[in-house]
Amino acid sequence: MYLRRLTLTGFRSYEQLELDFEPGVTTLVGRNGQGKTNLVEAVGYLATLGSHRVATDHPLIRAGDEQAVVRAVVVRDGRDQSIEIEINPGRANRARLGRGAAVRPRDILGSLRTVLFAPEDLALVKGDPAGRRRFLDDLLVARQPRWAAARSDYDKILKQRNALLKNARTSRNDAALADSLPVWDTHLAATGANLTYARLRLLRDLAPYVGQAYDQVSDSVSGARIDYQTSLPGLAPVPSGDGAVPTVEEITAAMHAGFAEQRSREVERGITLVGPHRDDLELTLGELPAKGYASHGESWSFALALRLAGYQLLRADVATDPVLVLDDVFAELDVGRRTRLAALISDCEQVLITAAVRDDVPPDLAGRLYDVRRGAVTVPPPDPSASAATAPTTDEVESDPSDATPTRAIS
Amino acid sequence: MYEGVVQDLIDELGRLPGVGPKSAQRIAFHLLQADRADVQRLSEVLAVVKDKVRFCDLCFNVSEDTLCRICGDSRRSVSLICVVEEPKDIMAMERTREFRGRYHVLGGAISPIDGIGPDDLRITELMRRLGAEPIEEVIIATNPNLNGEATATYLSRLLSPLGMPVSRLASGLPVGGDLEYADEVTLGRAFEGRRLIGG
Ligand SMILES: Nc1ncnc2c1ncn2[C@@H]1O[C@H](COP(=O)(O)OP(=O)(O)OP(=O)(O)O)[C@@H](O)[C@H]1O
Ligand SMILES: [Mg+2]
Ligand SMILES: [Zn+2]
Numbered sequence: 001m002y003l004r005r006l007t008l009t010g011f012r013s014y015e016q017l018e019l020d021f022e023p024g025v026t027t028l029v030g031r032n033g034q035g036k037t038n039l040v041e042a043v044g045y046l047a048t049l050g051s052h053r054v055a056t057d058h059p060l061i062r063a064g065d066e067q068a069v070v071r072a073v074v075v076r077d078g079r080d081q082s083i084e085i086e087i088n089p090g091r092a093n094r095a096r097l098g099r100g101a102a103v104r105p106r107d108i109l110g111s112l113r114t115v116l117f118a119p120e121d122l123a124l125v126k127g128d129p130a131g132r133r134r135f136l137d138d139l140l141v142a143r144q145p146r147w148a149a150a151r152s153d154y155d156k157i158l159k160q161r162n163a164l165l166k167n168a169r170t171s172r173n174d175a176a177l178a179d180s181l182p183v184w185d186t187h188l189a190a191t192g193a194n195l196t197y198a199r200l201r202l203l204r205d206l207a208p209y210v211g212q213a214y215d216q217v218s219d220s221v222s223g224a225r226i227d228y229q230t231s232l233p234g235l236a237p238v239p240s241g242d243g244a245v246p247t248v249e250e251i252t253a254a255m256h257a258g259f260a261e262q263r264s265r266e267v268e269r270g271i272t273l274v275g276p277h278r279d280d281l282e283l284t285l286g287e288l289p290a291k292g293y294a295s296h297g298e299s300w301s302f303a304l305a306l307r308l309a310g311y312q313l314l315r316a317d318v319a320t321d322p323v324l325v326l327d328d329v330f331a332e333l334d335v336g337r338r339t340r341l342a343a344l345i346s347d348c349e350q351v352l353i354t355a356a357v358r359d360d361v362p363p364d365l366a367g368r369l370y371d372v373r374r375g376a377v378t379v380p381p382p383d384p385s386a387s388a389a390t391a392p393t394t395d396e397v398e399s400d401p402s403d404a405t406p407t408r409a410i411s
Numbered sequence: 412m413y414e415g416v417v418q419d420l421i422d423e424l425g426r427l428p429g430v431g432p433k434s435a436q437r438i439a440f441h442l443l444q445a446d447r448a449d450v451q452r453l454s455e456v457l458a459v460v461k462d463k464v465r466f467c468d469l470c471f472n473v474s475e476d477t478l479c480r481i482c483g484d485s486r487r488s489v490s491l492i493c494v495v496e497e498p499k500d501i502m503a504m505e506r507t508r509e510f511r512g513r514y515h516v517l518g519g520a521i522s523p524i525d526g527i528g529p530d531d532l533r534i535t536e537l538m539r540r541l542g543a544e545p546i547e548e549v550i551i552a553t554n555p556n557l558n559g560e561a562t563a564t565y566l567s568r569l570l571s572p573l574g575m576p577v578s579r580l581a582s583g584l585p586v587g588g589d590l591e592y593a594d595e596v597t598l599g600r601a602f603e604g605r606r607l608i609g610g
Contacts, residue, residue: 156557163523180521180528183565187557 001076001113001320002350003043010065011087012038013375025345025367027353028377035375036354040116040325042070043352046083047114047323048138049093049105049148057089074112076320083111109145113314113322117307117329124306125290125299129280136199136281139206139310143317147198154191158272161188166270177267185259192275193251196230199276200245203228205317209309217308217340218301223286226306231278232258300332308344321349329353330360338362417443469540471516471533473498481505481513488512490547494537494566496520496554500590504552507599512550515540520558521565529565537566541575548576550605554589555580563608571609578605 002023008014013035028036037053041060044052051060061068068087073080084096085105095105123131140147161184168177207226214224232254235246246254258274259266266273283290283302290302314322324345330338330353342365345351355361358369371380412418417439425435442450466472467479474480481487481501491512495501501514517532540546551566553559567577581604590598 153557160523160557160561167523167526176528176530180565182568183521183561186564187561
């Protein structure tokens with residue numbers, strides 16, 4: 001699939017923007033703070049209903065505006081589909097597919113699939129487990145959108161169970177807890193087992209691509225591995241790449257066993273200590289864990305390998321290429337890695353790249369160029385050294401020609 | 412801010428569920444411009460409703476008497492009891508015309524976050540009825556959302572050891588929703604296809 005048109009209203013620094021894209025590579029070039037990431041963030045929001053930078057929707061709304069609207073036309077198998085989301089912080093978002101009536105936001109998931117790699121992804125390797133869980137769950141949803149509902153059900157049941165544990169701790173009413181807790185155990189175990197099972201199967205399918213992508217990017221035989229680390233007793237860590245995933249029944253039983261085992265600690269702390277919300281994705285490089293051991297460059301390669309593996313997986317099982325977004329990635333890679341990454345993504349249906357410095361992107365990859373400057377996007381004047389820099393734009397052309405040629409940014 | 416009594420009206424309306432400040436203002440100005448007789452009728456109904464309407468002694472439906480119209484209807488079966496969250500769910504079930512038994516209104520669903528536990532629902536009253544009335548099947552028609560499902564699980568765990576057949580409306584209802592919003596055909600079908608979950 002590819003993005004044919006993006007329309008932003010009141011999103012981040014954009015009052016109004018309409019921009020056309022084509023298949024292949026598009027590179028957005030502009031100095032720091034000009035709105036490059038804002039633009040690709042909007043694309044990611046439409047695909048995942050979340051930002052890759054912030055946890056709440058408020059910062060996405062242009063200062064002074066009350067809502068933001070992101071619209072896109074996506075082409076899949078030669079057919080146009082328009083998607084629209086209206087972001088209303090503090091109120092329900094509204095969504096629309098095609099010209100039809102409004103749909104639940106959740107129903108647009110799957111209409112645009114993206115894999116977005118950004119500097120923030122370094123946290124996949126160096127940061128907390130929550131980021132790695134989100135990586136897995138986002139990929140689950142991109143594969144099968146119904147997991148969005150399962151994930152949100154799990155979170156709601158978890159909040160209820162935690163509230164019950166907390167209430168019991170403050171009121172010291174053990175009888176009331178014993179009366180109600182089994183109900184929430186049952187529901188949390190059922191939804192939690194399904195989610196865990198889905199993650200384990202995802203991991204089994206994803207793992208081979210991760211090792212491969214890491215080696216390709218770093219031109220080494222590194223032995224990069226991912227393994228699922230579970231909080232459930234009696235579930236052995238599932239070795240990646242090997243087909244044996246426990247059944248939903250086995251995982252359900254393990255969740256109940258975990259509740260029984262942790263009962264007194266759970267009551268003491270007033271939180272649920274067992275379940276997929278406590279699990280982690282373990283990253284290993286050779287014999288050592290990546291977290292705490294891998295070098296800065298190795299960590300970057302690992303984060304990139306996770307995203308590229310996600311891309312390969314989606315490409316293989318959804319039978320259409322997702323849109324690949326690389327935000328500010330090339331500046332962080334050495335020349336060898338840049339060239340190898342460029343070769344790896346050259347056959348992707350559509351790639352959106354952002355860069356503060358045009359020369360950071362290998363010249364034969366850069367594709368169509370757009371200048372981003374103070375929230376306006378224009379086509380730069382033809383550059384004799386680059387041949388493929390022509391694309392129509394519907395946006396107004398910046399009047400100051402001296403600024404239209406990108407210059408090296410001061411970072 | 413408007414002057415005195417107009418602002419009071421807007422404030423009072425704004426305290427109603429589902430009425431935000433903007434709607435409150437719109438309703439207030441609508442009332443100010445409406446016919447005196449219309450407003451008079453509204454104010455009379457408001458005054459009377461609090462005195463006249465009470466809850467049915469048996470099922471806790473809204474009622475003008477000690478027993479509601481359904482509990483007082485001798486043609487209805489006394490062997491079937493349908494457990495719902497709110498009186499408005501009775502209205503939804505009645506529209507399907509599938510159910511000829513009686514109801515029991517819990518007054519909500521279990522929700523620890525909102526501080527609502529089983530003790531805050533009319534479950535003791537339900538147990539008392541099961542002992543006193545010749546009930547042969549309990550149909551749980553709590554909402555098809557997480558709290559409704561949790562309440563159904565709680566009730567079935569409570570009733571099954573008594574050997575009481577407990578059934579739950581079939582799936583097919585829009586998940587995450589309210590009974591109130593299900594159309595009659597869907598709700599009727601869910602009722603017909605109810606499945607035994609205990610007893
Ligand atoms: N809600 C908002 N309303 C108005 N302006 C905003 C809003 N959110 C962010 N901005 C502005 O957008 C700019 C950042 O844009 P963006 O992150 O896209 O930069 P960038 O072009 O990717 O830069 P860099 O090269 O540094 O990554 C900042 O100047 C910020 O003030
Ligand atoms: Mg940026
Ligand atoms: Zn009654």
